[in-house]
Amino acid sequence: MNLPPEKYIGEIDGEAPVLEVELDDFEIARQENVANLPPLGLITNVHDFEHVAKNILPKGAWAYYSSGADDEISLRENHYAYQRIYFRPRILVNVKNIDTSTTLLGTPTSVPFYVTATALAKLGHPDGECSIARGAGKEGVIQMISTLSSCSIEEVSEAKPEGATQWFQLYVNEDRNVTKDLINRAEKAGMKAIFLTVDAPSLGNREKDRKAKEAEAPNVKLADDASMDEGSSRALSTFIDASLNWKDVKWIKEQTKLPLIIKGVQRLDDVVKAMDNGCQGVVLSNHGGRQIDTSPPPVELLAEVVPQLKAMGRLPNPDFSIFIDGGVRRAGDVLKAVAIGGHDVRVGVGIGRPFLYANSGYGEAGVRKLIQILKDEMMLTMRSLGTPTIDDLDNSFVDTRRLIGRDATDMLYNNVYMPLQTVQFANHGHNRHDV
Amino acid sequence: MNLPPEKYIGEIDGEAPVLEVELDDFEIARQENVANLPPLGLITNVHDFEHVAKNILPKGAWAYYSSGADDEISLRENHYAYQRIYFRPRILVNVKNIDTSTTLLGTPTSVPFYVTATALAKLGHPDGECSIARGAGKEGVIQMISTLSSCSIEEVSEAKPEGATQWFQLYVNEDRNVTKDLINRAEKAGMKAIFLTVDAPSLGNREKDRKAKEAEAPNVKLADDASMDEGSSRALSTFIDASLNWKDVKWIKEQTKLPLIIKGVQRLDDVVKAMDNGCQGVVLSNHGGRQIDTSPPPVELLAEVVPQLKAMGRLPNPDFSIFIDGGVRRAGDVLKAVAIGGHDVRVGVGIGRPFLYANSGYGEAGVRKLIQILKDEMMLTMRSLGTPTIDDLDNSFVDTRRLIGRDATDMLYNNVYMPLQTVQFANHGHNRHDV
Amino acid sequence: MNLPPEKYIGEIDGEAPVLEVELDDFEIARQENVANLPPLGLITNVHDFEHVAKNILPKGAWAYYSSGADDEISLRENHYAYQRIYFRPRILVNVKNIDTSTTLLGTPTSVPFYVTATALAKLGHPDGECSIARGAGKEGVIQMISTLSSCSIEEVSEAKPEGATQWFQLYVNEDRNVTKDLINRAEKAGMKAIFLTVDAPSLGNREKDRKAKEAEAPNVKLADDASMDEGSSRALSTFIDASLNWKDVKWIKEQTKLPLIIKGVQRLDDVVKAMDNGCQGVVLSNHGGRQIDTSPPPVELLAEVVPQLKAMGRLPNPDFSIFIDGGVRRAGDVLKAVAIGGHDVRVGVGIGRPFLYANSGYGEAGVRKLIQILKDEMMLTMRSLGTPTIDDLDNSFVDTRRLIGRDATDMLYNNVYMPLQTVQFANHGHNRHDV
């Protein structure tokens, strides 16, 4: 167990204590929704899973999963940015046989995407990370396991089918012994790589999440009491050492022979530093838009730094891998990232929330269906792209001219902004639109 | 009379024959609105006049005045383009005394804008172009009178106060004698310039207008009867000779000593041709977005051609004036166009629909109020810009970097497009937003 | 017959078996709409036809016709891109006589657009492709007939009036004898060219279409059953050989003397390959946005590749034609594509869905009205553009500076995204907007 069990909230173990309190409108509606869950066969795409999760998860779990930092500009742009990349399909290629498989960090995988680390899967489903492990493993998809997973490393490892690959995501504790211990357990449990997350020195300002918690106990809220609602965060904060720096990276490398990848890189110079510090790769990521708002959408960053690193002669590098996560919702998104990397820089693509949503609604079967949907989309797209194998993809297949843009609006600002009004008729007018 | 009186529709002369037919919901609401007209003192800006007109005009008049070609992209962009220009105000200039006056074609005027030519003012107000003449004249604003005005040239000329200036807008008839006659009458009535409109070789495809007419007689509409609804347009079409070309310009110049300005120019090379053909100016205009959709917003064109013409040494030219019209709704818009021209190219700015709307609601008093609003806005803006006189304006006061853009959406396309939907719950779901 | 009859869905032959099942709300409303069909004389533009079709077609037919791939970004951008091109009209050209006629592949045609190939016209109207043939032929418009048309090649050929031109669209079957046979039949039926469609190696992911089908049989949907809902697509898939490649093009050329045009080209290098493989032209097309989402809007591609091909000396080429289809909804769109090609590269413009919609609502009369509307729009636009003939158009008439953009939003993403909320009042607040 990574997180002490008394920290979990809600129906994690299926006992549903919430039901004993008086049901509010929301909870009644939610339970009706649960009873009317759409059959899995009706789920057409990733968004359908999110729609289901939104309407069946308890308030707190939905808020925790879905929230992003501040105004959620980065959260949304992470995805929107993919849609600003256009394909350039090639025709009259024999695409009878499509092969979506590739290797990531030397391990064969059925697809170039993987399940990235997300905490507390039990908030959505009693089997937590274990059902994800089963579903991903059976579909030949690599799973990254969070330091803050709600099943223990050993349980998740146990759950995976024979031959499946798992990676371990590491948060460094202030107490280095705890960290050393975690690394040892991860190695023993057969994890094949360590992903060191460095973009969460403290929890981001996730207001949906905070408002959900506050709504549950508004009475205890008093004016001018700044310390109050940080309570729980502070309880956990020793899990993540804010003093972490490049010297610690060296120390971690000494604790393990596993490849070490830095997760949460957002600048060119930090990619270079990761190389210079002997790491085996980086994940270009803004933590799913949860840490610092208006940080760049990872795919914009990817399209910026890959050419620069190639120009600097730092890429391609067989010993250094580029990963990316955040906002991936279609197989086409995966292929775009892969194409930007090209033949010689095989980009691995992490997917986070969609697995939490699929697992919350349908457990292992949902996880498999999600992967099957993405595989189907990927095969269709590769066929239409004229790229029968992953190795066929290069940047001639993407047009990134529209990439630098912004589509997300400032919802809170617009919400409080009072629209300008035209003059009123004395009878309050019969507006031409109304009759 | 320019247009035969039997062509007028509606309550032009105040007799209100419409009232005798059974009143539909729209007409009842409209008449209630008329009875509740907001007092003129509550009108704050140009949009307020349009709001009033929209809710008190009969269907046909509103449709005729407000409509633009096809999808009304140009109609809307004409205005939006002004908002994409930013000011660069100067500080610590003595702006105690502001002077908005200038000269246009050598005539002094209280402001750099003028009333441009619009047909059929009587559709909105029984006094038609005459009340506009009175209001504009009293405020020291020049009025351009349409060939298709609903008052005769002589009536409008008569209506103007002593010393006021009027220009004549000319449509060339297939029968050149009619045209010659019109020019003579315009000269005799004291018009100070001829504006030859060349962008309406046939009526644009104004669908609001057409739908309004069709709605009134849907029964006569039969499948496959293509000829039918062109009837009325064809009746008028001899008024505008589609064969008009540069040779005719020469002929017109021989008929009159008045300055001749070409109205409706949309390309650099045509400005040059107007110069080379001895004209005294051009109006950069797309006929208020009524003729050909996705033609450029005039202020975008102005910002493009003025620097080109200066670079070519064709401007400044004391004998050649640049005018612009379309989409002007704030005094700031006027000042932006003037600033783009600069000290040495004094741009005159035409305003069309706002005068029809103000006149429809309030007659002469409305016309004056409209001008006063614009004058007040202009003084405030000049004071804040640090430009106490019109001569102080140059292009250092405008930032046109955002100018090339597009804000108008395709309403019809979006209207028929069916949005994508997520999966449905068996109970049709209680959406999280609803509870 | 190209497609076996048992593959047709719905009331193709007018027998209306649906009426015997219990009518749901949708079906009742739909039939009422059918009974209240707007008279054809009220149809003003292409969008009106789509609006009518949307409200009278059975669910499945509407879904099949209207759907696009994935998030329908390309579907929508295909059209939006046209609106980002602005005209640069020329004035004082004699436009008394407008001539919209031109030649395509050497055949005279009344307009530069043609009816492109769409499958299954009988889903919308019992006369299927035959009424389209009659309407198009009478208006002097060329029709391309799909391999998957619901009337046989011979029937459609028969239906066309004397002297009308038809082209044949070819899907290559895994069994080359079937293909050889089709080509022979097409030749015998007098088709004047073969358009080889290469952008549909498998059916695109059209979710509206899939959801419509699934909604009709939700009970048979079970978790984890991936094979199920591909049924009908797979039945079709042997019609389209996914192994098709440039070598097959050579083989096809050997089977026929008709000109061979490659339909579905999306990259510069593939245009060049088509030239090098002895083809007579290409259709720049993304299959109406139905195959791979975020593929480029054809008119953006056209504006990109034409200048490149001219610079490479590969265009103009009298033996190689450029066609384009997708998103054309106004005659102005047609003229923009033609202008981008210019005098020396005569671009032919295909129109798809609008013919299905017009035919579904009104059969042959609708097809004719649609063409007449577009002809009227074209004449008005050419008159205002100052281009009395198609040959007058060149790229000086279009301003493509705004072309590279994106207007379509991600509807599914936005649909599931939960907006941020401001703080609540204890009384749930009386929002200032409500009172």
Place this chain on the structure above:
Amino acid sequence: MNLPPEKYIGEIDGEAPVLEVELDDFEIARQENVANLPPLGLITNVHDFEHVAKNILPKGAWAYYSSGADDEISLRENHYAYQRIYFRPRILVNVKNIDTSTTLLGTPTSVPFYVTATALAKLGHPDGECSIARGAGKEGVIQMISTLSSCSIEEVSEAKPEGATQWFQLYVNEDRNVTKDLINRAEKAGMKAIFLTVDAPSLGNREKDRKAKEAEAPNVKLADDASMDEGSSRALSTFIDASLNWKDVKWIKEQTKLPLIIKGVQRLDDVVKAMDNGCQGVVLSNHGGRQIDTSPPPVELLAEVVPQLKAMGRLPNPDFSIFIDGGVRRAGDVLKAVAIGGHDVRVGVGIGRPFLYANSGYGEAGVRKLIQILKDEMMLTMRSLGTPTIDDLDNSFVDTRRLIGRDATDMLYNNVYMPLQTVQFANHGHNRHDV
């Protein structure tokens, strides 16, 4: 007292005379809202304070505080522009200890932002600027006091806690003795700098404000009476001398030894003039979008002029400070402005309306909570940025490529614009969306 008491509007002194008139719907709702004020602990961000203020302030006060000039494009862009700047966070920096403190004009401050000058705080709260002084002072935040503050200079000075810093904002009166007197009083009251506001030679055209006032006395409004509704503004206008120019700046410098900063600069050349006239700094500001619409968002201006001034060798300059205000709503906005300035040009950031809103709802406690929220956001953001101190920020942390844009729409134009409509069914149609 700076402003004569009879100029105040509303319940400034808590006597609530409004309650004696008949309550309208709005007033009833407003008072219910006041009784249901959300507890301060539920306030999560700056927007929440605005939401509260919008729903509890009397009409006039809300209109005065919230309004901007004309179409409020600048008002909104001031904020939107910040969201178009993206961060480039650095990783693996020791961020255990975050220090948000810095110095402004040589004075230490807990944060790089300050309370900027806003008039008439008593409209929202009976303690006016005094509760702001107490709250800001206790949190170590500098306060700038307006010439038009509703508490006297002496009162506000008195209210501040020991050691707190205040600056004085100066409007120059036509009567220079009044001005001289004000400067003396400010010096005596311990103000540490004079900010000379130069962007308000007359009041901007704030239509919400005007409409609110007019709504209260519609009967006295008569057509053609231009003078009427300027009443209160004109009373104020002698306070602000429109003839103010650079010569007066020299005179002011002679009256005081305090540093003199010019507030309201909007062009590069005026920054240079301020330097050349011996001033100690400028505030890049458009007066919160209240003076001249479509003036540039200050942060766009900052990003434009700082590099230019550095290239000209005019910055860095230890004796010349750059300030900015307008649209700041998140601590990230503050950090972006600071980063654009960089190590060597320490930018100070003014915040206006948010303090009025927080004070209106909750007085001193609200002011403190607002500052605490911003401090918390700032610490989180600095931690995630990898910049433990303000000095660590430079322009490598910001990506300004998307900065030049525009997100605000023209609400009035769109409000009066009548959307295009598709054809109607005779039964008025059952739209597919409705069933």
